[in-house]
Amino acid sequence: MWPFITFWCLIICESKGGSHVSGPNDKFNKIYEQYYKKIHRYLLLKVDIQTAEDVTQLTFVKAMENWHTFRGDSSVFTWLSNIANNTLKNEFRKRYRNQEVSIDMLDMENRFITIEFTKNVELRIDVTMGLLKLSQLDREIISLHYDVGCTFKEVSEIVGMRISAVKNRLYRALAKLRNELDDWDVQKIVSFIDSISIVSKDVEPTNKPTSHIKIYQDILEHLRANVDRICSQLRHQPSRKLTIEVYPNLYSFHQAVNEPNAPNWFMGLIDSDTIKIASPLHPGPEHTYESILKSTVHLFTMWLVKDINPSTPKWLYQGLGGYEAGLMTQSYIKNSILELVKQGQIPTFSELENNTWDFEKMKGFQFSYLICEFILLRYGQEALNEIIREPNDFEGAFLYSCIEVRQQWIEDLKSLS
Structure with a gap:
């Protein structure tokens, strides 16, 4: 982003006959540098990533x-946010032919708060239903303070x-939100971290709160039963904390990870230190509620192996993930590969590094x-x-090449045959 702003500094100074045509306006x-990310986060509460990026750039140019x-009648951030709001309105007017667009920070989005249940794993819980019971002003205050950092x-x-x-409204709103979560009995399983991280997803709330409760409790309990064991083994x-995001269905998961044409078996992935999965309630035609829960253990194991060594080969982190999760039964594995083994079509280690959808077809x-x-x-x-x-040290580990x-x-x- 920096070259873009420097470029505009030079153009504007030159067009106004300024004396600093040889360099940017230092002040x-x-x-x-101080406010770019903050304004960008502020706009992300309202629009998608690309629009936020474009409007942030325009905001600083203006x-x-x-x-x-x-x-100096207000803070610099307030002044910039007013410019951002006006710029955003102008952009929407252009796009929608002068029709005003009402923007609620919760429209067409799910909201997540971050909770932790072990030392190194946290789960982002969808609190859309709880936030919907708050006023729009309360939601805006929560988002501005916790997500944007105002x-x-x-x-x-x-x-x-x-x-x-503002303080009174914030504290009362948080109390209401905590009461909602107390009613869900989540507090008995986990405890909130001090700060609340609220993130946006382009999905619509479709399930009742009780459905969400069961999902979160089941995921937590399934991971609780395996995480410490796997770390010990x-x-x-x-070295870092892991976050888990749950999307409401397989379709929204595919859209969120930019894989709209992905096969139905693709229900989760690791994105840096975040595991993203489709909801167990709507896992698609090739998964079940239980298989999604087991897949969280699979993905956690993969993430842990990569945390140990980012260069670990795919056959090792995928294989160990599947083994620890118990996602496939022995009979299923045997029946699916028996003919390939008989025909001698057994992949090499390098062939199992395949990162296309063919990995599943080759029984990877x-x-x-x-x-x-x-x-x-x-x-x-x-x-x-x-x-x-x-x-790469097979002889060191196994005494064989x-x-x-x-x-x-x-x-x-x-x-096996």
Whole structure:
């Protein structure tokens, strides 16, 4: 973004006959550095990412053009947010042929708050239904303060209220929200972290609060039963916190991760330190409520392995994830790969690095599972931990070369028939 703003600084200064045509306006560049992300987050409460990006850029161009008019009657952020609001309205007028668009921060979006239930894992809970019971003003105050990071003074200037009134409304709104969550019995399972992270998703609330409650409780309990065990087996405490986002159905999940044409079996992924999954209530035709729960363990294990070593090969993190989750039964695995084994069509380790949808067609999940199972049964947990940390050192982990280990595994597969 920085080259864009510098470029406009030069153009504006030159067009106005300014004396600083050789470089950017230093003072305004500092304003840009300090407030760009904050204005961008503010706009994300209202519009999609691309629109927020475009309007943020326009906001700072207009602010730079009119910097001489700023008198300090309000905070810089409030002044910038007013420009952003006016710019956004103008953009909507252009797009919708001068029809005014009413923007509620909750329209067509789900809201999530972040809670933690172990030292290293947190779950983003959809509190849309709870927020819907608050007034639009209360929702705006919560979002401005917690998501955008506005001070009470900045919030008061934006909503046109005294600071004391903003504080009172915020605390009362949070109390109402906590009461809603108390009613859901979530507090008995987990505790809130001090700050509330509210994020936007382009989905509509479709389920009753009681449906959400069961989903969150089941996910938490399923993970609680496995997370510490897996961390202990892999001898690793994560260096970062993990977030889990639950989307209301398979379609909205595919849209959110920019894979609208994905196959129906694709119901979850890891995006940096966030696991994104489709709701167990609407898992699509190839999954069930239970398989989605097991898939969270699969994805957690994958994330943990990558946290240990980002260079871990796909067959290892996928296989171990499937093994720990128990997502596939032994009979299912055997029946799905038996003919391939008989025909000698067993993939190599490098072939299992396939990152296309063909990975499923080539039975990559099953073969990866069986490799990890073979390693654990033949060589034990210690060897598995060694190969995760040094994936190219087969002789160090197993005392055999990569080719020799693969041949041993193939002989083991033939016994399935």
